[in-house]
Amino acid sequence: RIYFKRSGDSDEWRMLQEIDWEKGYRTSPTDDFKGGSFSYFTLNGGGDYFHIITSCITNYSSPWTYSIMSGGVSSDADSITSRYKSIDMINGRAYLGNLKYTDITGKEVIAGDAMLKTPVGKFDIHLKENLLEASINDGDEIVTLLGYADRILQFKKEKVHVINISQELEFIEDTYTGVGIAIPTAATKTANGIAWVNDVGVFYYNGERMLDLFVRNGKRLISREDWNDFLVQDGADSGSGETSLSPQIYYMPKYKELIVYSDKGNTANNVENRYAMLYSLETQSWNYLSKD
16 A cells, blocks of 8 residues: 655645555545556566556545554554564464564564564554563573464473463463473464473363373373383483484364374384374373384
8 A cells, every 4th residue: 555645744644545466556445446557577687576557646635544544553653574483363463473573773683582463454564562572581482373262372492371362461371381392383273272292291271271181180191201212213212312303293173183293204203113192182092103
């Protein structure tokens, strides 16, 4: 969209035109798009460009201000150009995590422990005022973000923050230390919660609390020794000199089951007789899967 106002005027920015490279252009969001004169060219110095010729009228009484068209965002708000390593959508917003952005001074900022939320329905508007930092400069970076039940689970390498987003201002509702994840595929959404895996075990957040899926009714289902064996390449943990694996987890909605692989990507590293582990969310039981 292109906006205008008189030079030196304190009036709001108003929409001049909305341009769509396929549909054409229009001067009001209630109008139909009109076909413009499009052209495509390459400059001698390199770079490809599209060019469109339209006709427009500067309507200083137009009701379509920047604030209205942007969902209440002021044209004076400080915006940033951001890149991110994780994103999830919840309650009509996008939540971005592990950021690299250019601030309003042109400085590049790397904020591995920061999140940013967008306005509702405006996923491409990134405002500095919407930066969120649950734990600042703790030497731990965000690996992935997953949302469930008005909560964002912010997975870091060493800890998991449960961030309540049900109110206007977000706040940390709980923090689980020592149960972070190494890779994004070590966490997954299910129909009724979020599950994740690390070198300690497999855990589940049900919207209220974290559960250890290796324990049922106070009884341990998978021993620490068996889990340690599952996470080394030869399937027998000696305590030193082993090739450690990076487990990953997926949800199978048809069967309401979780499948845990002992290593990411390279299935050759998965042990022959313990290729994967299967957990039933209905029976709360574990089974080993072989490659056969």
